Amino acid sequence: MQKNGMTPLRRLLVLALFITSVWPLPAGALTDQQARLAGYVGFERHPEKFDFTGMPMKLPPSEVERLSNGKIKVGMVINKNNVDSMKNELIALTSPGIYEMVKRGMEMVIADYKPWPVPKAFAAVTKANAGQAVITPDGNLKTKGGRWWTGGIPFFTVDPKDPQAGLKAWYNQINTYDGDDFTHDWVNMFFVNSKGKRERVVEMSWDRIFLTSRETLSPKPVYDTKMESIFFKELVYVQTPADLQGYGNLTYRFNDQNRPDDSFTYIPMMRRIRRVTSGQRFDAFVGSDSSIGDFRTLDVPIARWDWKLIHVQPKLTTLFSTDFITENRATQRRHPTTVGEKFPRMNWRLWPNVHVIEATPKTRKDCPVYSKKVLWSMGGNWKSGLADAYDLEGKLWKTTQNYFYGYGNGRVLDLYSHYETDFYTYDHQRDHASPWHIDLPFRKFNVGFPAERFSTKYLQRYGH
Numbered sequence: 060m061q062k063n064g065m066t067p068l069r070r071l072l073v074l075a076l077f078i079t080s081v082w083p084l085p086a087g088a089l090t091d092q093q094a095r096l097a098g099y100v101g102f103e104r105h106p107e108k109f110d111f112t113g114m115p116m117k118l119p120p121s122e123v124e125r126l127s128n129g130k131i132k133v134g135m136v137i138n139k140n141n142v143d144s145m146k147n148e149l150i151a152l153t154s155p156g157i158y159e160m161v162k163r164g165m166e167m168v169i170a171d172y173k174p175w176p177v178p179k180a181f182a183a184v185t186k187a188n189a190g191q192a193v194i195t196p197d198g199n200l201k202t203k204g205g206r207w208w209t210g211g212i213p214f215f216t217v218d219p220k221d222p223q224a225g226l227k228a229w230y231n232q233i234n235t236y237d238g239d240d241f242t243h244d245w246v247n248m249f250f251v252n253s254k255g256k257r258e259r260v261v262e263m264s265w266d267r268i269f270l271t272s273r274e275t276l277s278p279k280p281v282y283d284t285k286m287e288s289i290f291f292k293e294l295v296y297v298q299t300p301a302d303l304q305g306y307g308n309l310t311y312r313f314n315d316q317n318r319p320d321d322s323f324t325y326i327p328m329m330r331r332i333r334r335v336t337s338g339q340r341f342d343a344f345v346g347s348d349s350s351i352g353d354f355r356t357l358d359v360p361i362a363r364w365d366w367k368l369i370h371v372q373p374k375l376t377t378l379f380s381t382d383f384i385t386e387n388r389a390t391q392r393r394h395p396t397t398v399g400e401k402f403p404r405m406n407w408r409l410w411p412n413v414h415v416i417e418a419t420p421k422t423r424k425d426c427p428v429y430s431k432k433v434l435w436s437m438g439g440n441w442k443s444g445l446a447d448a449y450d451l452e453g454k455l456w457k458t459t460q461n462y463f464y465g466y467g468n469g470r471v472l473d474l475y476s477h478y479e480t481d482f483y484t485y486d487h488q489r490d491h492a493s494p495w496h497i498d499l500p501f502r503k504f505n506v507g508f509p510a511e512r513f514s515t516k517y518l519q520r521y522g523h
Contacts, residue, residue, distance in 0.1 A: 097382045098465015099173050101474045108474065110182030111174050113215060113439035115411060118172035123409045126373055127152060137167040138397075152375045153407075154433065156447040156458030159487055165402035172409050173379050175440040175463075177236045178475045184274040185211030192230075194223055198362035199316050200230050207287065207314040208234065209280040210272045212441060217414065225366035228414040231441040233361070238476065238504030239276040240268040245298065245501045246482075248347055253490040255399020261345055262299040265354075268292050268508045271314060275505050282510055290314045292513035295344075295351060296325075296521045303327075303345055309518045310340075310351070316362035325518045332515050337363070338427045348493035349484035352426070353459050356434045356446035357418055363425045367417045369433070374413040376437060376444045380405040380462040381480050394462075394480060394496075401492050403481055405462055412438035429456070450488075458485045464499060476504040 102109045120133040130145040131137070131152065142149060142161045150158050161167065177185075191202045192213030200208045213234055214227040221227065243265040250259040270289045273279035281287050289311055296307030305327040310320050319337040326333065337360065340352035352358055380403075381394050395404040414436040420426035430453055434446035443461065450456040462481040467473045479502070482495040511517075 096468060096471075098379050098463070098467075098478065101466045101468040101472075102176055105469065105474065108179060109176035110179050111176045112182060114174045114176070115172075116174055118409060118411065120171050122172070122373075123152070123169065123375070126409075131169060131375075133169050133171050135169050137161060137169065139164055152373065152409075154445060154447050154458070156455060156485070156487065157445070159455070160402060160458060160485055163402075163490070164398035166397050166404045167375070167407045168405065169375070170379070170406040170408050172411075175378050175437075175442065175465075177440070180475075181211065181236045181274050185215060187211070188213070189215065194226060194230075197317055198226070199314070200234075200361075207271050207290075210234075210274040217438070219368060219371050225368035225414070225416045225418075226361070228368065228416060228436040228438075228441075229361060229366050229418070232355075232436040232443050234272060235441040236274075236477070237269075239273040239279070240266070240506050240508045241476075241502070241504050242266045242506055242508075243497055243502050245498055247496040247498070248345075249400060249492075249494050249496070250347060251400050251492045251494065253401075255396075255401040257400050260300075261297060261303060261347070263295060263297045263345075266294045266508065266513070268510060268513055270510060276507060286510060288313055288315065292510065294513050294518065294521075296518070297345060305521055306345060307518050307521055308335075308351060309513065309515060311513075312360065316360045318360065319363070320360060323515055323518060325515075325521070332519060336424070338424050341426055341428045347484070347495075348457065348486045348489075348491065349459065349482070349495070353446075353448075353457075353484060354482070355461065356443040356459050357432050359420075359425070363421055365419045365421060367419075369415045369417055371412055371414050371438065373409055373411050374415075374435065374437075374445075375407040376410045376413065376435070377405055377460060377462045378408055378410065378437075378440075378442070378444065379465045380407075381464055382406070383464075400494065402485075403462060403483060403494065405481075410437050414438060455487050457487065459483070467499075472499055473504065476502065478502050 124132050127148040130148050139162055188209060188211045193201055193203055195201055200213055202209060212231050214231055217224050217227050246263050248261040248263060249257050252258050269291045270282040270286045291312050293310040297303045307325045309323045312320055322335045324333050324335050341350045344350050396402060397404050417431055417433050419431045430449050430451050432446045432448045435443050446459045447455060448457040460483045461479055464478040464480045466477045478499045479497050485492045
């Protein structure tokens, strides 16, 4: 029996009218290829609302050709058939891990440069705090007045000759514009085998609130003086499938970066919350190739690692990696892939000054699985898009990437939020992958979360 006299066809027509009233879409715009709205549309239409300090507005398309001895050009596709003709040049502009992935079937679409600005409100905080940041003898970030850092990029200019250059570049990375809180809801984690076949799907949510270094939401720069010792609180939990639903992790990261995280895990089958160590942050998350410690390529208390700057140079990065927008969760938003679903087929764009850093844990307790990670911090926007991880024998093990869509256009997606399409990990030794696809409408900045939401009480509540 049909309720309210509305047939399925009529409901479908009403839904279609609603969608088109929100945003004029081409007929059947339900895929990446059909719904092409690039992540730079918003700030190109509203440049007055963004700050472009520290980055060129344009780079000539010939620049990547010059840097690669004429072997790599904008518009070309690098694949397993041509990669050996440019092996050294590609490794220099990416990493050994990327070369190995292309050899196994990944394809790279070389695209033109685009700047990655920040909202003017964030840039204003950076400029107001310029020259105030110091690294303390124990490796912490404070103001010259002795307070924990109050917001913005602390070291906008990093001298490569500075012995602390790697440390400063990574402090910039963890203080890059990310909102004062954010949510990634309904992230699809795919378990992809060596043949490119999807073996399992897990859906999860990742929420975070910053309690200090707040630039946008009141109260700022500190949420509550009683919580001033905490940098952020983070809640990660599984939404589906049923056998994992409710499994979650709660983390408190402290401003004292020598202090290990306070971390708790809720295990639904046991109906119990268990405290975990910092090293367990690198345990495989619900059996995937990635871990919570791999978020943003490396997410750890900084003072418990050593940070060595290897060099600063142009790199091909995954900024504005796809040209699409997601209308709603029901769409089949899946970017192109190769070897089944094993490798993303994305745009790669030159970024002029990438700080390449070797990060090594000070003790096995801090990270029992990696001997080091070689990762990036992009000068000017200070995002990290790539890391190659090495096992305890020094062999290449995993490559972790963030594929960035860009900013919203101000209509369907928030103009001041930026978006990732994929958090991706490839296991070189086992030849399988864990792409984590992020539906853009479920990624939000500056939600206004209360700090009380990030507690063991809520961790357990999500488990029921």
